[in-house]
Amino acid sequence: MEDKRSVLRVENVTMQFGGVVAVDNLSMEVFEHEIVALIGPNGAGKTTAFNAITGVYEPTNGAIYFNDNLVIENHPQGKMKKNYAGRNMGKYEKIIVKTPDQLTRLGMARTFQNIRLWKTMTVFENVLTAKHLRRTSNYFTAMFHLNAREEEKMRQDTLDLLKLVELDDVKDELATSLPYGKQRKLEIARALATNPSLLLLDEPAAGMNPQETVELAQFIHDVREKFNITILLIEHHMNLVMDISDRIYVIDFGKEIAEGTPAEIQSNQKVIDAYLGVSEDE
Amino acid sequence: MNIMPYVIRGLATGGQFALVAIGYTMVYGILKLINFAHGDMFMVSGIMLIYMAGSTGAMPIFASIIIMVILTVILGYLIEKCAYAPLRTAPRMSSMISAIGVSYLLQNLVSYITGGLSKQYPEIPGLSTSVRFLGVKDKLSVFVSPVVAIVLMVVLVLVINHTKFGMSMRAVSKDFETSQLMGIKINRVISITFAIGAFLAAVGSLLYFSKNTGINHLAGSTPGIKAFIAAVVGGIGSIPGAVVGALIIGLVESLAKAFGLADFSDVISFALLIIILVFKPTGIFGEKVIDKV
C-alpha cells in the first residue's frame, strides 16, 4: 500500500457540537485508485466526518490533506477550548478551512444522502451546470455569448458523460421525474462532471431495492475504472460495502474501532460486537 | 436641554409599535410569514372607529370601541382564512406576495370609502386628557402605552409558556406535520394567533391614533413598517424581543429628534435594522438557525 500516492489524509479530526463529540480523533487515509468505505452504526458520526472532509463544517480539531496539500486545519478556539475532549490540543496553530466550492475545484466531488438534484432542470442541464466550475470564460464573455466554442465543448462533454453512465436516453427528462435509482446515478454523474480525482458518496444505496443495489455496485466499479478516480463512500448496506471496497474504516461513537480489508473487518470481534452482531439486516 | 420628554415620548411610541410588533412576530413565529397586511389592519381599525364614533358616526364611544375591537379580530381571522390558509403548502414567497396583495387591497378599499381624505379621529375620554408626570405634560395615552404593551406581553408569554393552548402554539411553530399527527388542530391554532395579533393591533391603534389628529388610508404603513423593524431587531418570532425592539426603535427615533436629526429618524431606524441583521441575523432574541446537509 505504501507505494501508492495518498489522495486524502485525515489527521486526528474531532468534531464537537457543544458537549457532544460527534467525531473523536479520527484519522484515515485513502490512496489513489482505491475504493474505501466508512461504515458504522446509526449515529456513529459518519455523515459528520463526511461534512468535515467536504468543508461543510469546521472541524474542532485536526487537519485534512487532499493530494498531499493541506486543505483544512483547525484547533480548538474560544468556547471550544474549554469543552475540547481530544488529545492533541494545541498541536495546530492556524485555521484553514476551504469552503465546499473551493474543495470541489481542487478535485473533490460529493453526492448527498438525501438526493439534492436541481429540480427544475433536466438531466442534461444538471450535468451541464456542474461543468460551470471548469469554465475559462469570464462573466461578460459568457453574457454576450462570446464563448461559443467553450459552450459547445461543455455540451459535448456532457453528452459524452451521459453516454458513459448510460443516462443519455433520458437526457431531456426532468431530473426529478426519474426513478429513484437513476436519480442516484445522475447525482454521481453530476459529481463526475466536475472532473474530480476523489469522489465521495454519501449512502449511495439508501432506499434502493436489492436489484438496484447490485447494479449500483457494478456501476461504482465501472466509474472507478472509466474515470480512473478514487472513491470514498459511507454506506449502511453491508453487502454492497463488502462487495466493492478495497479497505474499510469502521467507526462507532465517533471513534475508529477497526480498519482493514473486507475479510479482516468481517472477522473483527470489535466490529461484530459494535455493529454486525447487533443489526444483521442492515 | 431636558431630555425627559423625549425619553417618555420615545417609550410611548415604542409601546404603541410594540403592540403591532407582537402581531408580526406571532404570525412569523407560527407561519414563517411576514404579514405585510398587519399595519393596514391597524389602520383599518382606526378608520372603523372614526366611522362609528367620529364626525360621521353617532354611536357612543365606548360601545364603538368594543365593536371596533371585535370587528378587527374578525378581520384578522378572515384575512388568514381567505389569503393565507389556501397557500399553506405553497412556497414561502407565494404567501408573502399574498400578504402584499392583502395590504394593497385594504389600502385601496379604505381609500375608496374615504375618498382618499384624512379623517378626524374621535376624542377618547380618558386617553386624550392631558396629565403631568415626571415633569412632562402630555396626553394620558402617551404614559399608558408602554405599560399596556409590557402588561400584555407578560400575559402573552405566560399564556404561551403555561397553558395547553400555548403549548400547541409552540408545537405548531416547530413542526406543522408532527403537531397535526399529535392531534393539534393547526388551523384553529393559527386562527387564534391571528385573532390575538388583530386584537393587539386594535388596542395599539387606539393608543396610537388618539394622539394623532387625522388618519387616511396610508396611516398604517409607517407604524406598520416601524413595528416590523422592531420585530426583526428584537428577533422575529420572540414576543419579548418584539417589545424590546419596539422600545429601542421608539427611543432611538425620539432621541434623534431631540438631537435635531428629525429628518434622519427613518434612516436611522432602517440603518439600525440593517446593522442588526448583518451582525446578528436573527435579531437580539432570535434563535440561531442551523442548516442541515
Add this chain to the structure above:
Amino acid sequence: MKILTKKSMCNLALVIVLLIVLVCIELFAPATSMWFSVLRKVFTFSLAAVSMNLLNGFTGLFSLGQAGFMLLGAYTYAVLTIPTDLRHTVFRNYGDSIFNFQLPLVIALICAGIVAAFFAYLIGLPVLRLKSDYLAIATLGFAEIARGLVQLQQFGPVTNGPDPINNFTAPKNILVYAAIAGVCILIIIMLIDSTYGRAFKAIRDDEIAAEAMGINLAHHKRLSFVTSSFFCGIAGAMLAMCNTSVSSVSFTSSMTYQILLVVVIGGIGSVSGSLIAAFIYYASSEWWLKFLDLETFTAAGTKIPLLGPGFRMVVFSVLIMIIVLFFRSGIMGTREIDVYGFFCKLAGKGKAKKAQEGGAN
C-alpha cells in the same frame, strides 16, 4: 438543433411583428392616444420586472430593494442630463448643481446603471449572506434609507433635496423606450441562457448542492444582484423620462410591490411572462379600467352603481388577489413564449410538440 433554429426564427418573427405594430402606433396614432403614455410605462416596468425576475425568479434571492435602485438610477440620469443653461433654475434653492455638464442620453443611461450597480455591490457584501425573508427586509430597508438620504438638504447641490428635478432630457418617442428596454432585456435573456445563468438557477434550486458542485455562492449571488441592480437603475432612468420629473416620493416600497406583482402575474422565472404581465398590468391600471373611477360612466344607458374615485384600484387589487390565490404560477409559469410550438399545436402536430415540451418544462 433544427427545431431550435425554427423556434428562435418564429420568436424573431413575433418580435418583428410587434415592432411593426409599434412603429405604426408611433406614426399613425393620434397624439392624444393613451397608447403613448401606457406603452412608455409598459417598457419601463417590463425592464424593471425582468431585472427583478433575474434576481428573484432565476437566482432565488428574494430582494425588495428595486425601488431604491430605480431611485438611484433615476436621480443619476436626471442630474446628468439637465442642459447646462437650465441647471441653476432647477437647483435654485441650492445655489447651483455641482455638475456643470450635460451627458448624452445613452451615456447617462449607462451611468444610471453603474451607480445603481455600485451601491448594489456595496450593500451586497454584508446583506447577501442573509437568508430569504431577512434578505427581503434588509433590501427593503436599504431602499428606504436611499429614499430618506436623497431628500436631505445637505445633498441639495447633488439631488436638489426634497424638491423634484425636471428639465432633463426626456424623449417622447415610444421607440426610444422600446429600444432601451429591448436591448437590456435581450442582454438579460442571453445571460440567463449562458453558463452563469445556469449557475444562478442551480443556486435557486439547491444552494447546498450548487456549492458542492463548485459554484462560489457569494460570488454568484453578488453577480446576479449587481447585474439586476444595474438594469433596475436603467429602468429607473426610463421612469424618470416617462414622468419628465424625478422626486423621491415616487420611489416608495409600494412601487417595489407593484413590480413584484407584475413578476408574479407573469410567472416567477419567465421573462416573456414578465413582459406580458407588464403590458396587461399597466394597460389596465392606466387605461382599460380607468372608467371604473368615473361616477358618470354609463353602460347601455344605465348608471352602474359603486363606480367612483378609487374603485378602479379596489377592483384591481381584488383581481391581483385572485391571481395570487388561484393562478399561483402566473400566466407563463416558468415557461417562455414559443410561437413555433404554438403553431405546431394548432396544426395538430402533437408528437413534435410533446417531444419539445419534455425539454421546455
